[in-house]
Amino acid sequence: MKNEYKYEQDSLRRRFSKLPGGKAASIASWLTCLLMFCAATAAQTSTAITGHVVDEHSANVAGADVRLRSREGAQFTATTDAGGSFRFTNPGPGHYLVEVKAVGFAVLTSAEVHLTRGETKNLNLTLAVAAVNESVVITASGTLQRADEVSKAVTVISAQEIEAKHQLTLTETLRGTPGLRVQQQGSPGELSTLRVRGQRNFDTAILLDGLRVRDSSDINGSATSLITDLATPSLDRIEILRGAGSSIYGTNAIGGVINLVPAIGAGAPRFELGFEGGSLATYREHVKGSGGLGQRAGFAFGLNRIDVRHGVDGNDEYGNTGGTGKVVFNPTPAITISGNFFMAIADARINDGPFALPAAFGTGQQFPEAVAGVTFHPDFNNPDEGRRNRLLVGSARFSHQANEVVSYSLAYQRVSSKRRNYNGPRIDPQFAALYPFGDFEFVSVNEGTTDTFDGRVNVRLGKYNLITGGFEYENETLFQNSIPSFSAFNRTTDRQRTFALFGQDQIFLLDQRLQISIGVRNQSYRIRAADRPGALTAVTAENSVTGDGSVSYFIRSSNTKLRGHVGNGFRAASLFERFGGGTFANLGFVRFGDPTLRAEQSIGADGGFDQRLARDRVLFGATYFYTKLQRVIAFTGFTTDPLHLGRFSGYENRPGGLSRGLETYLEATPARGTHLRGAYTYTNSERRTAGLTFTREYVIPRHLLSFELNQRYRAVMLNFALHRTGSYIAPVFENDFPFRTAELKFPGYTKAALFGSYERHVSERVTTVFFGGIDNLFDQTYFENGYRAPGITARGGLNLRF
Secondary structure, rough: OOOHHHHHHHHHHHHHHOOOOOHHHHHHOOOHHHHHHHHHHHHOOOOOEEEEEEEOOOOOOOOOOOEEEEOOOOOOEEEOOOOOOOEEEOOOOOOEEEEOOOOOOEEEEEEOOOOOOOOOOEEEEEOOOOOOOOOOOOOOOOOOOHHOOOOOEEEEEHHHHHHOOOOOHHHHHHOOOOOOEEEEEOOOOOEEEEEEEOOOOOOEEEEEEOOOOOOOOOOOOOHHHHOOOOOOOEEEEEEEEOOOOHHHHHHOOOOOOEEEOOOOOOOOOOOEEEEEEEEEHHEEEOOOOOEEEOOOEEEEEEEEEEEEEOOOOOOOOOOEEEEEEEEEEEEEEEEEEEEEEEEEEEEEEEOOEEOOOOHHHHOOOOOEEEOOOOOEOOOOOOOEEEEEEEEEEEEEEEEEEOOOOOOEEEEEEEEEEEEEEEEOOOOOOHHHHHHHOOOOOOOEEEEEEEEEEEEEEEEOOOOOOOEEEEEEEEEEEEEEEEEOOOOOOOEEEEEEEEEEEEEEEEEEEEOOOOOEEEEEEEEEEEEEEOOHHHHOOOOOOOOOOEEEEEEEEEEEEOOOEEEEEEEEEOOOHHHHHHHOOOHHHHOOOOOOOOOOOOOEEEEEEEEEEEEEEEOOOOEEEEEEEEEEEEEEEEOOOOOOHHHHHOEEEEEEOOOOOOHHHHOEEEOOOOOOOOOEEEEEEEEEEEEEEEOOOEEOOOOOOEEEEEEEEEEEEEOOEEEEEEEEEEOOEEEEEOOOOOOEEEEEOOOOOEEEEEEEEEEOOOOOOOEEEEOOOEEEEOOOOEOOEEEEOOEEEEEEEEEEEO
């Protein structure tokens, strides 16, 4: 065959060498010759993967979404025809997984398909009606894995599950995940937080399609200030990694990682329009679309508008416009170019916080019971206090499968955030006595940008070894402006650059039943501030070094997976912690913060098992976890001493707390159309006080329990979710001298939701979906950190698909 290629190449060269036109014609001739030769070579070495999808009764499944994915990142999409067949033409040699999704069936992922040059593989795939999903997972290792290969604790929420919940925000969609504490402080639009495995709200990294999204103007440089406004208009799935993930994903991945994976279309374009309304004068409108152009390109988008016009007290208005979009293009089988867009623009009126009452300090108990009107006063209306947030995220990624051994990707992402908090002179007349001189007026503006460059190379050394190496460059800025300001340091812009090198080795042994992963990351910092006292001009923060190791072993005879994981997590010091400012920052003498702060660092370990039973109809497991914060960044207070102009103050490094506990979960599909999911988590989380003694961590309950039922019967779909949150400790501040803090014990509560939908096919292309439901079904009265939660609420609406 080599002689045939050589003859064809020589023939083409002789033919084009006779063309006139000098050097330009010669170059054009050689390029044409090269392209023709490559085309001829590709024609004789083309590859293909074909297949046939049927159900358990051997009936063809038409319109199924079929995705061909290489472990290194290449992706192709197709849909099955009327006969249940699909075809991927010339995807290139490599190792692939085929994932199949169809309405009414469990997600199926094939065994690994090894495609060699010039080979065609044919697959016969059977979808099960009653089986636990077998989705592919990316977050655990940064490369594609089957669920039974993952050596870390990961939960996947599919697009179908997201839709069945009918929740308005990301936080409520995540409620019920093992090990995850979700908190919504009052009406929609108020602060929402996510805490994984007993860690703090800024110890979880948020990703969009594998790239980190955070607010560089946040006090802790995290995504906490953005979480409230994150909606899910067009997602393929959500992956939640529990445990340290910093070796792959960098800063803030101490407790875990939440990866939002955008949807991507295939086949004929499809669209959806929707409207709903309900209690609290809540309205939502959305539009979604997705589709493909053959196997070469695909797109998906979603736009979402939420309005809450009467919050819990009738005045907590909230508006949020959100959108997502993704495009994927394969100019050649070996090259993938993709782009993502995400936005959230929100405006919310917020309440004054709760305050402790005198009875909270006279009980003699370490943690007095939180009783509204006795030991604390709940949050109350402030007519002219609010916030305006804007988040814009754009990214592009280029991936190339160079050959069967080497692949690489280059990605760029920009995150732009602007937060404006404001308060006017008006106060609620009921509380005028608390403000004899009127309310304090202020405007605080924080703007942040984060530019991230990410490059990765995957090298497959034989069948049993996949090595990943990469770099990450991040440039972040913080602009601060306070009106009024009593500090000389206002309207400042500070910058921080980070450089990271990381590597990972994945080893597959014993017919891939044994998976071993080892990773390491080194991150360095370069700081440029708007002002730096002379003694600190040349000071640079120390590097962060983290390591990670995990192992899993799959026992095929019993469908049991054993896994263990140990690793470091870290959180880089934020620009605010290095160069904080504000209305009262050190009363105008110096800015608080410390540019020499070292990154926070943790060490964590977990081990557990996953067990499948009853022909994949039942999946359950348990995980023991332990996390210790070896070093944290703690706020120490302000200094007003003018002699300290040569140093910064306010933050310092000190030892942190620890958390340990047990996560358990159960998934089952006992019958056609029935899916059950349950979880129980026990967490013992402790923090260190200023005196370095241990005490119970704020906001983290010892017990979390959840149960969810999805039942489909023909055109009817029901979703029932029950969540039990145990008692917890939270600080509530006194609003008058001596401004003490009461650590109150808030009682546990049970929150349930019931939603149902009915589908009606108007024609072959048009479907209407009517839905409605009730949240806080049992009308529980409870307070999150002293903020009153909504009582029983109802919503209903209509979706039109075409």
